[in-house]
Amino acid sequence: MSSAPSRPAAAAWVTPLRSWAGSDFFVLVLSAVYFLILTPLAPGFASTGNALSLITSLLPLLLLAVGQTWVLVSGGIDLSVTATIALTSVLGGLAVNEVSGWLGSGPFAIPGAILLMLAAGAGVGFLNGLAIARLRMPPFMVTLTSLMFFSGVAVWLTQSQPIGSLPPTFTAFGGRLGWALPVAALLTWVAHLGLSRTVLGRWLYAVGQNARTAEVSGVPVRTVTVCAYVVSGLLAAVASLFLTGQAETASPVLGQRMLLDVIAATVIGGVSLYGGQGRILGVLFGVLFIRLIDNSLNLLGLNFTLILMTKGAVILLAAWLDGWRRQLARMA
Amino acid sequence: MDIPGRRRFNVLSPELTGIMNTRTFLLRSAAVVAALTLAGCDRPEPAITSTPTISPGGADPLTIGVAFETLQTEYWVAGLDAIKASAHRRNVRVLESVADGDANRQLEQVKNFINRRVDGLIIVPKDGKTVIPMIKAANAAQIPVVLYNRPSDPTDAPHTVVAPDNFAITKATVEYLIGEARKTGRKVKALVLLGDLGDVNAMGRRDGFEAAVKEAGDAIEVVARVPTEWKQEKALAGVQSAFQANPDIGLIFTSSDFMFPSIKSVLSSQGKWKKVGEPGHVILGGFDGDATAYQLMKDGYVDATGVQDVFWESDQAVQVIAEVKDGKPAPARIEDKGFVITQANLKELESRMWGAQVANRK
Structure with missing residues (x-):
């Protein structure tokens, strides 16, 4: 048979291919290929200004995706992040605006407003986690209900009015890359360490893999679950700080359309929707890929509907490639 | 901690074993940021892919x-x-x-x-x-x-x-509707659908409406002000509630024509979807001049709408x-400055009504 001698040759290239396909860098390579293809087609895609704009818009999505990763790894899902963004943005705006801010214009106004936002974000996460862990309610239902409830609270607090007149120091957190980038990088790094180097991280994977087995093994499943949602809420609050700063406005509809991008970025980044699987580095690449698509399609000057269709198709293709490479990696 | 071994853990075992170290993570993350920045080193602007056009004067097109x-x-x-x-x-x-x-x-x-x-x-x-x-x-x-x-x-x-000029166009439209209300010889109960009050256009239209009705207390009583946030479902729910509380509403003004379908739905269910001049007609007015309003005016159901040019x-x-x-x-x-289209001047002004052009293209 002629096929028999070719087997060793095939194994020689299949093994490194499997190894590469299973690595976090698969999505980065996909992003690089996409970048190279689109550069001649999308004017301004490879300019410094566009790179800075891309990084600025990438940071809030990165923080949301990192928070979502903690939750997904633990076997849950957090659909309430956009409501957390809206609520914390509105609270921060109401606290710090220069016209009628609750905290006035003293030296503690801005730190106070940021603390309020972080506390509100953590609070939403805590309530989600508590309902899921203690009341054993499905994460999908709990966070969907939170999404509706806290979006409603944000609209009610502002009566649908966006809040302007925010102090420049407050908006600088999101508006200036020099401030936002180090904060986002630090938080991403800490989240990475938390997942990969701490006992809590190991517990999260264990709970996501099989909560019952983890519990029997002595993992404090409820505490771990609550922690995951609190981290997601906290990071959503920081993302809200960035988005509010970029728009120089606090708004009850801020970030309303980001949920799909967050889920897409985490899944493309290798996080399993079934729990127990995923790494922050992969998510970073997933976020980069999603932002590259959005950015390039805008620069192409395509019709809006065509952009939506193309984005959907590219994400689907990336998800399919991701599934394929996982299958390949499992065969290793 | 002893984690039961499973196939997927074997594949991604680093998650449970400490995975990549901090230095590797930092290096890789830094590489991404550096790559993005390097990619952004200003390069000559690539040609725009669509066919370039040249202006009559020979200069580059804008x-x-x-x-x-x-x-x-x-x-x-x-x-x-x-x-x-x-x-x-x-x-x-x-x-x-x-x-x-x-x-x-x-x-x-x-x-x-x-x-x-x-x-x-x-x-x-x-x-x-x-x-x-x-x-x-x-x-x-x-x-x-x-x-x-x-x-x-x-x-x-x-x-x-x-x-x-949202204020002036709305005021003129509502004044026309008030004139129609006066013709009934009784005080008419009115409902207004407001837009998103974070939108200055919505506020201008609200103020125009209020200014017009303020001068017509003898002819109009506003019994419901429905904030819709420019959402059809909120408009529908608001009109339904208003009619439950006040079944004898005789005039409706919508801050945007796109909400007419909600109004039609409620009026139809109440048997009040009547043409202008028919007994039981609810006086209807809007703002925008869209294709729906044009068709409804042409069919004789809507009295007037303020049109943006x-x-x-x-x-x-x-x-x-x-x-x-x-x-x-x-x-x-x-x-x-816009203009008000009414049943009386529809034929004369429809060529300037954008909704008429959209409707005629369909």
Whole structure:
């Protein structure tokens, strides 16, 4: 048979291919290929200004995706992040605006407003986690209900009015890359360490893999679950700080359309929707890929509907490639 | 901790074993940021892929970036089409973007246009506040900005607003409706559908309505003011509730024509969907002049609507950018006086009603 001698040759290239396909860098390579293809087609895609704009818009999505990763790894899902963004943005705006801010214009106004936002974000996460862990309610239902409830609270607090007149120091957190980038990088790094180097991280994977087995093994499943949602809420609050700063406005509809991008970025980044699987580095690449698509399609000057269709198709293709490479990696 | 071994753990075992170390993570993350920045090292601007056009004078054609917040209603679609038609007539290239209601995304899209070094920007902002950073970014790049149909909140950043006089057009429309109410010889109960009160257009229309009814206390009693946030479902629920509380409502004004289907739905269910002049007719008026309103007026159900001159506004927006590029100063505001279309003047004015053109194209 002629096929028999070719087997060793095939194994020689299949093994490194499997190894590469299973690595976090698969999505980065996909992003690089996409970048190279689109550069001649999308004017301004490879300019410094566009790179800075891309990084600025990438940071809030990165923080949301990192928070979502903690939750997904633990076997849950957090659909309430956009409501957390809206609520914390509105609270921060109401606290710090220069016209009628609750905290006035003293030296503690801005730190106070940021603390309020972080506390509100953590609070939403805590309530989600508590309902899921203690009341054993499905994460999908709990966070969907939170999404509706806290979006409603944000609209009610502002009566649908966006809040302007925010102090420049407050908006600088999101508006200036020099401030936002180090904060986002630090938080991403800490989240990475938390997942990969701490006992809590190991517990999260264990709970996501099989909560019952983890519990029997002595993992404090409820505490771990609550922690995951609190981290997601906290990071959503920081993302809200960035988005509010970029728009120089606090708004009850801020970030309303980001949920799909967050889920897409985490899944493309290798996080399993079934729990127990995923790494922050992969998510970073997933976020980069999603932002590259959005950015390039805008620069192409395509019709809006065509952009939506193309984005959907590219994400689907990336998800399919991701599934394929996982299958390949499992065969290793 | 002892984790039961499973197939997928074997594949991704690093998750449970400490995975990559901190230094590796930092190095890899830094590599991504560096790659992005290096990729951004200014390269010669690639040629635009569409066929270049040359203006009659031989100069390079202008390129304008048109950033719409939404294309959710017919009005915005007609506006975008009218801008493109006006630009085409002037040999101006149009790049378009739609932010799908996301102010941060719109800011990024505007920055994309700036990075592409467009000659001017026409923006329909989400609201009057979030557009201010966009105007500032365009000012910093010395690109003229026109806000189409939605003004910004007060700001020092120079820009031009092309917008309808919502107050005057609404007041004139509602005054016509009040005149119709007076003809009934009784005091008529009225319902008003308000827009998103974060939108200055909605506020202008609300104020125009209130100014008109304030002078007509003898003929009109406003029994319901429904905030719709420009959402059809809220309009429907609001009209239903209002009719439950006040079944004898005899006049409805909607701050945008796109909410007429909700009104029709409720009136039909109550047996009150009657033509003008028929017994039991509820006096109906709106704002915009869209295709639905045109059809309903043509069919005899709607009494009047205030019309924004979309074609004129679009032409003015493109013209301002062309003039600024020619060195002329940009005006701060260009006001569309609009007009009121009624059952009496429909045939005479329908050629200027954008909704009529949309309806006739279908």
